[in-house]
Amino acid sequence: MASLPIAGGRFIILGGGSLVGAATAEHFLAAGAAEVRLLDNFSMGAEGAVAHLRGDPRLSIIRGDVMRMSDLLAAMQGMDGALLLAAYMTLNMDRDPWGGLDVNIRGVQNALEAAAVRGLRKVVFASSNAVYGYGPGIRGELAESTPFHSEGAPPAAILYGATKIIGEQLCRSYTRKRGLAHVTLRYSTVYGERQHHRAANALYIIETLERLARGEPPEIFGDGSETKHFVYVGDLARANRCAFESAASDVAVNCSGPAPITTRELVALITELAGGGPPPRFVGEEPGKLRLTSGGAFRIAHEKAFAAIGWKPEVEMREGLTRLIRWLREEQRT
Amino acid sequence: MASLPIAGGRFIILGGGSLVGAATAEHFLAAGAAEVRLLDNFSMGAEGAVAHLRGDPRLSIIRGDVMRMSDLLAAMQGMDGALLLAAYMTLNMDRDPWGGLDVNIRGVQNALEAAAVRGLRKVVFASSNAVYGYGPGIRGELAESTPFHSEGAPPAAILYGATKIIGEQLCRSYTRKRGLAHVTLRYSTVYGERQHHRAANALYIIETLERLARGEPPEIFGDGSETKHFVYVGDLARANRCAFESAASDVAVNCSGPAPITTRELVALITELAGGGPPPRFVGEEPGKLRLTSGGAFRIAHEKAFAAIGWKPEVEMREGLTRLIRWLREEQRT
Numbered sequence: 012m013a014s015l016p017i018a019g020g021r022f023i024i025l026g027g028g029s030l031v032g033a034a035t036a037e038h039f040l041a042a043g044a045a046e047v048r049l050l051d052n053f054s055m056g057a058e059g060a061v062a063h064l065r066g067d068p069r070l071s072i073i074r075g076d077v078m079r080m081s082d083l084l085a086a087m088q089g090m091d092g093a094l095l096l097a098a099y100m101t102l103n104m105d106r107d108p109w110g111g112l113d114v115n116i117r118g119v120q121n122a123l124e125a126a127a128v129r130g131l132r133k134v135v136f137a138s139s140n141a142v143y144g145y146g147p148g149i150r151g152e153l154a155e156s157t158p159f160h161s162e163g164a165p166p167a168a169i170l171y172g173a174t175k176i177i178g179e180q181l182c183r184s185y186t187r188k189r190g191l192a193h194v195t196l197r198y199s200t201v202y203g204e205r206q207h208h209r210a211a212n213a214l215y216i217i218e219t220l221e222r223l224a225r226g227e228p229p230e231i232f233g234d235g236s237e238t239k240h241f242v243y244v245g246d247l248a249r250a251n252r253c254a255f256e257s258a259a260s261d262v263a264v265n266c267s268g269p270a271p272i273t274t275r276e277l278v279a280l281i282t283e284l285a286g287g288g289p290p291p292r293f294v295g296e297e298p299g300k301l302r303l304t305s306g307g308a309f310r311i312a313h314e315k316a317f318a319a320i321g322w323k324p325e326v327e328m329r330e331g332l333t334r335l336i337r338w339l340r341e342e343q344r345t
Numbered sequence: 346m347a348s349l350p351i352a353g354g355r356f357i358i359l360g361g362g363s364l365v366g367a368a369t370a371e372h373f374l375a376a377g378a379a380e381v382r383l384l385d386n387f388s389m390g391a392e393g394a395v396a397h398l399r400g401d402p403r404l405s406i407i408r409g410d411v412m413r414m415s416d417l418l419a420a421m422q423g424m425d426g427a428l429l430l431a432a433y434m435t436l437n438m439d440r441d442p443w444g445g446l447d448v449n450i451r452g453v454q455n456a457l458e459a460a461a462v463r464g465l466r467k468v469v470f471a472s473s474n475a476v477y478g479y480g481p482g483i484r485g486e487l488a489e490s491t492p493f494h495s496e497g498a499p500p501a502a503i504l505y506g507a508t509k510i511i512g513e514q515l516c517r518s519y520t521r522k523r524g525l526a527h528v529t530l531r532y533s534t535v536y537g538e539r540q541h542h543r544a545a546n547a548l549y550i551i552e553t554l555e556r557l558a559r560g561e562p563p564e565i566f567g568d569g570s571e572t573k574h575f576v577y578v579g580d581l582a583r584a585n586r587c588a589f590e591s592a593a594s595d596v597a598v599n600c601s602g603p604a605p606i607t608t609r610e611l612v613a614l615i616t617e618l619a620g621g622g623p624p625p626r627f628v629g630e631e632p633g634k635l636r637l638t639s640g641g642a643f644r645i646a647h648e649k650a651f652a653a654i655g656w657k658p659e660v661e662m663r664e665g666l667t668r669l670i671r672w673l674r675e676e677q678r679t
Contacts, residue, residue: 108518112450112511120443148492158482158492159510166514166521173507173514176493177446180500180507184442187500 013192013260015092015133017252018043023090025050025077025122026097028057030205031137031198031247033064035094038248040067050086051097052076060205077118083125092255093126095119095178096137100210104174105167105301115174119181127189134193135254136182138263140240140311141172142197150307155197155263155315165301179263186261194254194320195263196247199311203244203331204338212239212303215274216332219281220339228289229282232302235275235293240311242268243331246324253322267311268324268331277328284332347526347594349426349467351586352377357424359384359411359456360431362391364539365471365532365581367398369428372582374401384420385431386410394539411452417459426589427460429453429512430471434544438508439501439635449508453515461523468527469588470516472597474574474645475506476531484641489531489597489649499635513597520595528588528654529597530581533645537578537665538672546573546637549608550666553615554673562623563616566636569609569627574645576602577665580658584650591654601645602658602665611662618666 017039024032027049036047049061050073064070075082077097087093097118099111119136126134143153145168148160159176161169175197182193200212208214219229250266272280275291282288317323326334351373358366361383370381383395384407398404409416411431421427431452433445453470460468477487479502482494493510495503509531516527534546542548553563584600606614609625616622651657660668 108515109454112454116446116450120446144492156496158478158494158496160492161510161514162490162492166517169514170511170518173510176495176507177504180495180503181442183500 012258013133014258015255017255019045020091021046021089022092022094023048023050023087024094024096027051027072028053028060029096030060030201030203030207030244032096033060033205034203034244034248035251036061036064036070038245038252040064040069042252045069048073048086048090050075050082055209057207077121078113080121080125083121084128087125087129087131090129090131092133092135093122093131094135094137094251095122098137099171101141101168101171101303102209102301104171108167108170111170112174116177119178123181123185123191127185127191132192133255133260134182134191135251136178136193136195138175138179138195138197139172140197140199140265140267141168142175142179144169144172145303145305147306149305150309152310152312153265154312155265167301168303183261192260194257194259196250196254197263197265198247199240199242199265199267201244201247202241203335206335213241215239215277216281216335219278220285220336223282223285223288228292229278230294231274231278231291232294235273235278235291237274238271238305238308239274239277240267240271240309241328242266242324243326246326250316250320250322253320257320259319262319264316264319265311265313266316266322267313269327271308271310272328280328281332284329284336346592347467348592349589351589353379354425354589355380355423356426356428357382357384357421358428358430360429361385361406362387362394363430364394364535364537364541364578366430367394367539368537368578368582369585370395370398370404372579372586374398374403376586379403382407382420382424384409384416389437389543391541411455412447414455414459417455418462421459421463421465424463424465426467426469427456427465428469428471428585429456432471433505435475435502435505435637436543436635438505442501442504445504446508450511453512457515457519457525461519461525466526467589467594468516468525469585470512470527470529472509472513472529472531473506474531474533474599474601475502476509476513478503478506479637479639481640483639484643486644486646487599488646489599501635502637517595526594528591528593530584530588531597531599532581533574533576533599533601535578535581536575537669540669547575549573549611550615550669553612554619554670557616557619557622560622562626563612564628565608565612565625566628569607569612571608572605572639572642573608573611574601574605574643575662576600576658577660580660584656587654587656593653596653598650598653599645599647600650600656601647603661605642605644606662614662615666618663618670
């Protein structure tokens with residue numbers, strides 16, 4: 012069976028210096044993992060994200076690159092499971108499509124090949140709801156069978172989504188041809204403690220908090236009816252655990268938060284939790300700014316995840332945002 | 346304007362040793378091109394496809410690889426337009442996904458970068474109706490806004506389609522960021538003189554002809570109601586010309602034949618044109634054989650191509666198959 016318990020297991024997280032990597036490492040250590048290795052090239056400046064974990068002797072941090080097979084073959088020795096997070100997201104893909112296509116495609120091939128050669132028992136691949144695309148086709152319930160919509164979307168967003176589609180298929184191929192078990196999790200937009208500025212959608216939360224902190228009114232693009240469907244980072248750490256521990260393999264499931272939210276509701280909630288502030292300013296499109304749009308209200312369905320790996324989201328946005336704001340304030344004090 | 350006349354122009358065809366490459370070179374030379382360069386690594390054994398063109402002093406054949414920037418920078422010097430054909434299709438992608446992802450993605454980046462650096466006036470990118478995917482979602486009219494369906498399709502077919510989506514977006518990026526004009530043509534399944542055995546769908550035609558030549562009954566998978574929508578290679582050569590000559594840029598259009606056909610009709614037509622033969626044998630799925638399926642009858646709409654570049658298909662399957670059969674028989678005599 013493809014079940015791989017966290018307790019007593021040895022795990023490597025590729026792209027471990029990320030928001031999800033740090034939370035997952037913490038979660039896996041708390042769940043009794045024998046060893047957790049974080050591999051990251053730290054090119055995106057994320058060393059701070061894992062600084063708080065350095066005290067645990069079971070944790071090691073390896074400066075390495077998914078583009079170098081030698082790094083991966085060395086780092087995967089003795090491991091049971093690998094979590095594949097290393098990736099360029101849309102904003103970085105726009106700035107550097109050569110690097111982004113390398114890391115998101117060849118990096119995944121390298122990781123799967125190393126995992127197969129080193130005899131790992133299971134791989135969890137971090138995909139994205141970007142595999143459904145953007146633009147007018149995105150509306151209603153987005154289940155796992157939703158096709159990829161690219162009409163009307165910016166090139167970098169389509170490139171990002173297409174690389175995630177390719178990553179998923181590479182996982183399927185390694186399961187079929189090499190017997191390497193895998194689960195693909197299609198994360199929705201992640202937010203939570205150790206939030207950074209690298210994600211096009213989550214940027215909205217952090218920018219609103221920053222504007223409020225400066226006493227400026229939050230900005231809403233358009234009329235504020237636009238849907239976002241976030242997921243709290245701690246829920247994703249648990250989803251990664253469920254993916255390893257469940258017997259499931261060769262399956263792709265959505266991981267989204269309890270419910271979607273409109274940008275208007277989001278800004279109101281953030282303003283309330285931040286202790287109040289001026290009312291939002293409705294602004295037009297900012298020229299040159301990469302924006303990810305939909306065709307109407309949508310919800311990223313996560314029911315299949317519960318059926319396949321026994322996971323469902325637990326943290327509501329009110330609670331998750333409260334934790335994020337608390338963390339931000341503690342950061343600013345230190 | 347982005348219009349680039351063939352007469353007097355200098356063109357390079359990447360992947361020039363292909364079915365479409367050979368037909369396009371012939372067409373461009375006949376249309377008065379000042380120079381046609383064919384670049385190919387001939388890894389797919391296609392040197393025979395261009396042997397008949399070697400007499401024309403305006404034609405040169407360069408053994409080169411789209412994975413080597415130095416080859417491309419040298420070969421594109423002095424060129425006005427580039428046709429990007431070099432690619433792995435689904436069958437080869439299945440056998441060698443590392444090579445296929447390299448050529449179909451990095452190869453396109455290399456070609457676009459070299460074209461931008463060398464100041465080419467226009468690029469025509471050979472995409473595919475594989476950007477609409479396969480499986481139950483493929484039915485009815487497939488216009489250019491159709492999303493990418495991957496549910497239920499084999500990994501290699503999804504990989505191939507995703508690389509074509511990426512190639513198209515790389516073209517859009519180079520037009521936006523570097524001012525390099527481009528037209529994307531989404532070819533449907535190509536058939537015609539110099540047909541090879543490398544395309545999953547077109548294989549059906551050649552295998553049927555080979556079975557009939559051996560006196561064996563043609564085989565039909567399933568009940569024969571499955572739709573195919575082919576396009577004659579000479580029509581594509583003309584589509585490539587229209588794409589260069591039209592003022593259009595930054596547009597993607599379908600290039601399909603006059604009408605779709607069911608596999609039952611196709612086998613009947615081939616049998617008739619081949620001079621008769623035993624009735625077809627209906628067989629089940631062949632295990633391990635990669636097959637590309639749809640959810641029902643479909644038609645790949647080509648009306649947008651007429652609006653954007655003034656092209657529509659002219660050669661009916663009866664005529665195109667007649668030419669293919671004539672060519673095959675001449676080949677066998679020599």
